[in-house]
Amino acid sequence: MRGLRVRLWQLGLLLGFLAWWEWASRTGRIDPFFFSKPSDIALRIARWFGTGEIYPHLYITTLEMLLAFFFGTLLGVALGLWLALAPSVAAVLDPYIKALNAIPRVVLAPIFTLWFGLGVLSKVALGVTLVFFVAFFNTYQGVKEVSPVVLQNARLLGARRSHLLRHVYLPSAASWIFSSLRTSIGFAVIGAVVGEYLGSAAGLGYVIAQAEGVFDTTGVFAGMVVLMAFVLALDALVGRVERRLLAWRPRAEGGEG
Amino acid sequence: MSFLEFRGVSVAFGRYVAVEGVGLRLAPGEFVSLVGPTGCGKSTLLNVAAGLLTPSEGEVWLEGRPLKGLNPVAGYLFQQDAILPWKTALDNVALPLVFRGQPWREAREKALVWLEKVGLGRFPHHYPHQLSGGMRKRVGLAQVLIANPRLLLMDEPFAALDVQTRQLMENELLRLWQEDRKTVLFVTHDLEEAIALADRVVVMSAGPRSRPIGDFPIPLPRPRDVAEIRLTPEFLRLHREIWDLLRGEVMRAHAGA
Structure with a gap:
């Protein structure tokens, strides 16, 4: 009952905002040239999907994003596990990891374009540098947080290193890794779109950059809305997988899920 | 031949010497309770017997051989x-x-x-x-x-339970132990529990430099019911005798703390 009321409020807030925007834009209280209006944006999105002209761009951005997400997470989890289980290596590499993480990733975009060209690869590379560190730090933390008693118990029960990895370290790190996955998706999108925005021939970032180039604010907003829906859909998907894989966790009273 | 034997075992954590010169023998199938005030290194001795901790001096012998690495025949209830x-x-x-x-x-x-x-x-x-x-x-x-x-190491396993559940678990343990008579080293700070379960009660001195200072055989008949046996005169006599020794150590532990 309370959930329904919250949903109604949420819907009302959105509709109210859109209605105000539409009204203000039509009556000239805000300049439609700079702010466009919801009906135009909706029409534009409908046209994009109607004619199918958005699909190639959506495909390219999805591809870049998924590749960046996949390889960034894979590298991050692998290196996180390795360093967490080999403290001496971690001690040696620590300053380098911190230094690399300190680089604002956007400045890497031009250099990646030089190295990997204008195509998909340079965007994936940019996304990977973003996703990697999120996955890495969370995995590292997750493994370090394993209860020493649980670990000793497993060892005394006869667990070998591979057993420990599979039955103790990874499940324990899983909740950290999953919370990082949801952040990672956002970062993968940033990598893809910023990369496209700075130099490409396809993708949603390219569409937005093109629209901006001709002061087509409707196009810019439409591109943003498509991106937003896209990220939300992926986030929901990860949330669903997370709930299934982390069924063992006690749920917080009154909490989500 | 004894099944498990501590030979002059000392364990130091930095400059703090937890246990010093501990000699203790467990016969095959014997149920030994180790009691002592808090901080007397009871758990330290269990960790040494399990092979989780290497003594600074002395060694643990298992069936006539010095123990190296994790104890392969030990089960540890934390x-x-x-x-x-x-x-x-x-x-x-x-x-x-x-x-x-x-x-x-x-x-x-x-x-x-x-x-x-x-x-x-x-x-x-x-x-x-x-x-x-x-x-x-x-x-x-x-x-x-x-x-x-073949060896069961138990570190105050029932300390966190309420009294009723605790007695149920103690009886359960005795019933299971009766089936195949494993060698048991049971650590507790509860003297009543120690007597009710064991064939022998070993009293540790207050830490630091803790060591066994008393060794009492418990000739109570088996099978036992832990709740009922506490009311027998023989039990009360044993309790008084051991408590006379233990009380001094508890006082010293409190004075030191």
């Missing part, structure tokens, strides 16, 4: 929960068999038998957080016993 929170009761109990190379299906069949033995036959698919403290201890007990260890 004071804290040590079962894996991300596995069901059944899988937790099956795990030691899986570590030994048995397929999951077979291991689960045997695990179900053990769950029934500890009275949890109706809860195989519950996760630890869905079970009560006493039930989690039962899962832990089944998990340790399924691997059929």
Whole structure:
């Protein structure tokens, strides 16, 4: 009952905002040239999907994003596990990891374009540098947080290193890794779109950059809305997988899920 | 020949000497309780016997050979929960068999038998957080016993339980022990529990530099009921005799703390 009321409020807030925007834009209280209006944006999105002209761009951005997400997470989890289980290596590499993480990733975009060209690869590379560190730090933390008693118990029960990895370290790190996955998706999108925005021939970032180039604010907003829906859909998907894989966790009273 | 023997074992943590020159022998099939005031290094001795801790001086002998690395015949029931929170009761109990190379299906069949033995036959698919403290201890007990260890190390396993559950668990333990008489080293600060369970009670001096200062055989008949045996005159006599020695150490521990 309370959930329904919250949903109604949420819907009302959105509709109210859109209605105000539409009204203000039509009556000239805000300049439609700079702010466009919801009906135009909706029409534009409908046209994009109607004619199918958005699909190639959506495909390219999805591809870049998924590749960046996949390889960034894979590298991050692998290196996180390795360093967490080999403290001496971690001690040696620590300053380098911190230094690399300190680089604002956007400045890497031009250099990646030089190295990997204008195509998909340079965007994936940019996304990977973003996703990697999120996955890495969370995995590292997750493994370090394993209860020493649980670990000793497993060892005394006869667990070998591979057993420990599979039955103790990874499940324990899983909740950290999953919370990082949801952040990672956002970062993968940033990598893809910023990369496209700075130099490409396809993708949603390219569409937005093109629209901006001709002061087509409707196009810019439409591109943003498509991106937003896209990220939300992926986030929901990860949330669903997370709930299934982390069924063992006690749920917080009154909490989500 | 003794089954397990501490020979001049000392353990120091930095400059703090927890136990010093400990000599203690356990005959095969003997149930020995180790009592002492808090901070007297009881758990330290268990960790040494399990091979989790290497003594700074002296060694532990197992069946006539010095112990190197983890103790292969020991099962260890920890004071804290040590079962894996991300596995069901059944899988937790099956795990030691899986570590030994048995397929999951077979291991689960045997695990179900053990769950029934500890009275949890109706809860195989519950996760630890869905079970009560006493039930989690039962899962832990089944998990340790399924691997059929010949030496059972127990570190105040029932300390966190309420009195009724505790007596139930103590009787359960005696019943299971009666079946095949493993050698048991049971650490507790509760003298009544120590006497009710054991063949022999060893009293440790207050730390630091703690060592055994008293060794009392418990000639009470078996099988025992831990609740009823506490009321017998023989029990009370033993309790008074051991308490006379233990009280001084408890006082010293408090004065030092």
